Amino acid sequence: MKASALPVIEWVTQEQSEFFQAVCLFARTLPDDTRERDRNAEFSREAWDRCGAFGIHGLPVPQEQSGGGADVVTTMLALEGLGYGCRDNGLVFSINAHLWTSVIPVWRFGSEEQRARWLPGLCSGELIGCHAITEPEAGSDAFAMRATARRVPGGYALDGRKVFITNAPVADVLIVFARTSKGIGPFGITAFLVERGASGCSVGREFDKMGLRTSPMSEVVLEDCFVPESAILGERGRGGEIFQESMRWERACIMASQVGLMRRTMESCADYARQRRQFGQPIGKFGSVADKIANMRIAVDASRALVLRVGWLMDAGRDATVEAAVAKAFVSEASVRTHLDAVQIHGGYGYMTEVEIERSLRDAVGGTIYSGTSEIQRRIIARDLGL
Amino acid sequence: MNADRIRGFIQTEILFEDDNVALTNETPLLDGVLDSLGLMQLVAFLEEEFEIEVQDEEVTVEHFRTIADIEDLVNSRVAQR
Numbered sequence: 337m338k339a340s341a342l343p344v345i346e347w348v349t350q351e352q353s354e355f356f357q358a359v360c361l362f363a364r365t366l367p368d369d370t371r372e373r374d375r376n377a378e379f380s381r382e383a384w385d386r387c388g389a390f391g392i393h394g395l396p397v398p399q400e401q402s403g404g405g406a407d408v409v410t411t412m413l414a415l416e417g418l419g420y421g422c423r424d425n426g427l428v429f430s431i432n433a434h435l436w437t438s439v440i441p442v443w444r445f446g447s448e449e450q451r452a453r454w455l456p457g458l459c460s461g462e463l464i465g466c467h468a469i470t471e472p473e474a475g476s477d478a479f480a481m482r483a484t485a486r487r488v489p490g491g492y493a494l495d496g497r498k499v500f501i502t503n504a505p506v507a508d509v510l511i512v513f514a515r516t517s518k519g520i521g522p523f524g525i526t527a528f529l530v531e532r533g534a535s536g537c538s539v540g541r542e543f544d545k546m547g548l549r550t551s552p553m554s555e556v557v558l559e560d561c562f563v564p565e566s567a568i569l570g571e572r573g574r575g576g577e578i579f580q581e582s583m584r585w586e587r588a589c590i591m592a593s594q595v596g597l598m599r600r601t602m603e604s605c606a607d608y609a610r611q612r613r614q615f616g617q618p619i620g621k622f623g624s625v626a627d628k629i630a631n632m633r634i635a636v637d638a639s640r641a642l643v644l645r646v647g648w649l650m651d652a653g654r655d656a657t658v659e660a661a662v663a664k665a666f667v668s669e670a671s672v673r674t675h676l677d678a679v680q681i682h683g684g685y686g687y688m689t690e691v692e693i694e695r696s697l698r699d700a701v702g703g704t705i706y707s708g709t710s711e712i713q714r715r716i717i718a719r720d721l722g723l
Numbered sequence: 724m725n726a727d728r729i730r731g732f733i734q735t736e737i738l739f740e741d742d743n744v745a746l747t748n749e750t751p752l753l754d755g756v757l758d759s760l761g762l763m764q765l766v767a768f769l770e771e772e773f774e775i776e777v778q779d780e781e782v783t784v785e786h787f788r789t790i791a792d793i794e795d796l797v798n799s800r801v802a803q804r
Contacts, residue, residue, distance in 0.1 A: 477759070519780060519781075520753065520783060521757075521763070523766070523779045523780075523782035524779050572779075573778075573779030722739040
């Protein structure tokens with residue numbers, strides 16, 4: 337297999353396979369300046385806009401609502417192609433966050449007016465979205481949030497502090513979750529569409545992250561932030577359902593890009609193992625090296641199968657909560673293992689930033705944390721087993 | 724007895740017949756028995772089983788601390804039907 341050859345997935349439809357390859361080709365044309373931007377933690381608006389023009393940002397939304405009209409499997413294949421061809425893993429993560437936490441909620445829960453106002457821009461990428469739910473004391477237990485929304489004449493006043501909000505520094509619209517009543521757990525939480533620049537809503541300090549550094553992330557501070565009644569997304573007190581729907585899509589689809597990344601890394605390792613000679617032969621001839629790369633192939637194939645299984649179930653209208661948890665835990669951990677092995681195969685060079693494998697390792701670690709940690713995924717799986 | 728039906732649901736669907744939890748009408752539910760997902764399941768069950776509507780504002784500590792509290796809420800809603 338040559339690195340320049342496009343990957344072929346033979347067990348999806350021809351149309352899906354061709355679209356996947358088209359995304360791979362497109363993604364390879366994105367600006368290749370990630371190393372510098374990773375160092376400086378810079379987001380690429382240019383690459384974001386190009387992905388928007390290609391149609392990535394609105395893929396699963398029906399065409400009559402400004403989207404791409406793709407089914408879940410096709411959406412996953414596109415994201416795998418993007419993860420494979422685009423070296424900016426942070427950008428791909430930001431696109432995922434935008435899709436699952438902004439585009440999907442507005443599409444699924446927005447009023448006619450809200451959809452008309454926000455979906456065209458969100459789907460084209462002209463607008464960037466994010467959702468603000470996590471708080472300092474409410475991470476995995478997101479519904480333990482303390483942010484409040486109290487009634488005032490004409491609307492609500494939001495107060496609270498949100499942390500680890502992906503895309504917040506560049507977002508045009510934020511979906512802010514806050515309590516409108518003293519309900520426990522997910523009850524009494526309402527989602528609000530808050531425009532960038534709304535009085536009382538400010539982006540706090542940006543986080544300096546280990547990986548995914550080109551994906552901007554910051555605090556969001558709400559101080560007596562006024563939003564009109566019309567800013568409520570879905571029903572008052574039903575924000576928990578919106579969050580659950582976001583998570584349903586995110587946990588199902590976000591690992592597709594990691595499959596692409598793993599494949600890219602596997603190909604890079606195979607190329608290197610063929611070319612790099614030690615003790616008079618290519619290092620790929622050493623079993624200890626070849627086994628690591630063979631394990632990468634196993635990880636890629638198994639990961640894709642697990643991810644697409646979730647897509648098929650969702651396209652068939654079936655529940656895939658547990659299958660998504662299985663895929664999320666497996667793929668994220670396989671990606672970390674793949675990238676640790678990739679550093680090892682490249683030896684001293686792999687440890688240097690120039691080769692860019694260390695960056696993918698740093699980026700991969702995030703996958704075991706965001707969108708529900710591996711521990712949370714195992715809790716979902718164990719619960720299904722009656723444990 | 725509504726309490727028995729509520730207990731039966733929690734025992735079967737949320738605790739998965741865990742024999743280590745002795746579930747009485749006064750067992751504190753919000754200290755490890757019901758998490759967010761379990762709470763959502765339980766509210767959906769109450770609405771379907773007793774043909775009532777539970778408002779989001781009613782899902783409070785006061786109404787969901789114990790099975791006895793939940794039964795009180797259910798009985799009051801059933802009486803309003």
